[in-house]
Amino acid sequence: MTDNTAEWPLYEVFVRSKRGLNHVHVGSLHAPDAEFALRHARDVYTRRNEGVSIWVVKSIDITASSPSEKDPLFAPSGDKVYRHPTFYDIPDNVPHM
Amino acid sequence: MQVDQAPLEEAFEATIAGNDRIEPRDWMPEKYRQTLIRQVAQHAHSEIIGMQPEGNWITRAPSLRRKAVLLAKVQDEAGHGLYLYSATETLGVSRDELTRRLIEGKQKYSSIFNYPTLSYADVGTIGWLVDGAAICNQVPLCRTSYGPYGRAMIRICKEESFHQRQGYELLMTMMRGTDEQRAMVQESVDRFWWPALMMFGPPDGDSPNTAQSMAWGIKRHTNDELRQRFVDMTVPQAKALGVTLPDPQLQWNEERGAHDFGEPDWDEFWAVVKGNGPCNAQRMAHRKAAYDDGAWVREAAMAFAAKAQEGQND
Numbered sequence: 001m002t003d004n005t006a007e008w009p010l011y012e013v014f015v016r017s018k019r020g021l022n023h024v025h026v027g028s029l030h031a032p033d034a035e036f037a038l039r040h041a042r043d044v045y046t047r048r049n050e051g052v053s054i055w056v057v058k059s060i061d062i063t064a065s066s067p068s069e070k071d072p073l074f075a076p077s078g079d080k081v082y083r084h085p086t087f088y089d090i091p092d093n094v095p096h097m
Numbered sequence: 098m099q100v101d102q103a104p105l106e107e108a109f110e111a112t113i114a115g116n117d118r119i120e121p122r123d124w125m126p127e128k129y130r131q132t133l134i135r136q137v138a139q140h141a142h143s144e145i146i147g148m149q150p151e152g153n154w155i156t157r158a159p160s161l162r163r164k165a166v167l168l169a170k171v172q173d174e175a176g177h178g179l180y181l182y183s184a185t186e187t188l189g190v191s192r193d194e195l196t197r198r199l200i201e202g203k204q205k206y207s208s209i210f211n212y213p214t215l216s217y218a219d220v221g222t223i224g225w226l227v228d229g230a231a232i233c234n235q236v237p238l239c240r241t242s243y244g245p246y247g248r249a250m251i252r253i254c255k256e257e258s259f260h261q262r263q264g265y266e267l268l269m270t271m272m273r274g275t276d277e278q279r280a281m282v283q284e285s286v287d288r289f290w291w292p293a294l295m296m297f298g299p300p301d302g303d304s305p306n307t308a309q310s311m312a313w314g315i316k317r318h319t320n321d322e323l324r325q326r327f328v329d330m331t332v333p334q335a336k337a338l339g340v341t342l343p344d345p346q347l348q349w350n351e352e353r354g355a356h357d358f359g360e361p362d363w364d365e366f367w368a369v370v371k372g373n374g375p376c377n378a379q380r381m382a383h384r385k386a387a388y389d390d391g392a393w394v395r396e397a398a399m400a401f402a403a404k405a406q407e408g409q410n411d
Contacts, residue, residue, distance in 0.1 A: 006399060007193045010186065027183045027249070030192055032395075033402035044179050047172070048256075067122045 010059040011037040013044075015051040023055050031056075113314050118244040121187035129313055132306065134188050135204070136315065137246050141181035142199045142206035146380050148174045150214040151223060159217065166263050167220060173260065177253045184245035200385050208366065209296050211374030218271060218278075218285035224264015226286070226293040226331070232257050233327045234297065242314030265334065272339050279339075286335075287343045294358075295366045297324040303363075328356050 008030035014023035026045045031037035037056040045051070065073055081087050090097055105124040112119060119125055148171050155171065158164035182192055198204040209227055214220065235257065238250040271278040298304055298320040310316040328347075335342050346359035368374065
């Protein structure tokens with residue numbers, strides 16, 4: 001077994017399942033470069049017409065929010081109930097609202 | 098500085114209790130992480146090693162249709178292995194490390210793949226019984242507590258249905274054939290029935306990890322529960338196919354509303370798990386050879402990528 005080979009970098013794969021929908025994260029794979037990552041993603045994640053478009057991005061290039069800071073990070077939206085339509089009382093006899 | 102783990106553990110337990118999912122960057126107990134790495138890696142290895150028994154028949158499939166189906170199926174097994182390796186890597190272990198642990202025998206794969214495929218009927222029997230047992234095991238795992246594992250299982254389960262149906266259809270076709278072909282199917286079912294029952298693992302009393310795995314929501318049912326479910330599902334399928342399941346104790350129990358059935362040979366099970374099955378050495382040698390023979394491809398692809406990158410930077 002050869003240990004001198006560096007592991008191929010990890011790519012995250014996003015697939016648009018059909019036109020009109022967002023790309024959605026489906027998993028990851030290893031590839032030597034982005035071009036190969038796309039080809040591998042086609043073989044691994046779209047063997048049954050699951051996609052019309054694929055994005056790949058190196059995993060190390062993703063910046064993510066930290067789960068431990070979840071509460072302070074999302075706190076600013078927690079107490080702003082007036083951002084929701086149900087905050088406002090409208091009489092029942094007012095149509096189309 | 099000593100980090101206080103109590104609130105972290107509390108949050109973890111609350112997530113599990115609320116039937117919510119644990120995600121990769123969440124804090125989790127080290128034993129939960131290690132249990133998952135062991136289970137998901139073993140599952141991934143099983144998919145990859147599982148390509149061998151059926152791959153054995155690709156060049157000898159009796160028609161172009163059967164060959165195309167078998168190729169697609171074996172390619173799916175590779176895909177399933179990759180989804181699961183991808184899920185395992187989110188637990189902080191590298192793909193190279195996982196491959197190394199498999200090749201060095203430090204991690205296991207399902208013992209079913211250490212049995213040989215002696216006749217073409219085995220391709221059908223594996224689809225019907227082995228993939229059928231896998232589906233029984235895997236459907237509840239779609240709701241496992243670790244997010245990436247559950248998501249991989251959902252993808253896999255969608256594809257397993259094709260595997261089971263193509264196997265059953267293959268056997269039905271053979272059963273409509275000659276006496277010799279019907280005998281081939283029966284002989285194949287006789288060989289695979291007991292190993293298929295062993296796929297659910299040892300009896301609950303001998304499965305020390307089950308209780309903790311269920312408390313953590315990694316497993317949703319015990320080995321014996323799943324084995325019973327599989328037997329109950331399979332009996333009417335065997336009847337429709339016209340084959341006999343090789344268990345004289347197999348019969349419907351009105352009181353339990355389930356089938357009674359005999360005990361698999363657990364000595365054989367443990368012998369195969371410990372490496373003494375009919376094909377253990379062959380499977381590992383083949384996997385290692387494939388890895389070693391592929392080294393130059395991995396290196397060449399890296400060199401090519403580096404060179405292309407250099408060209409861009411000029």
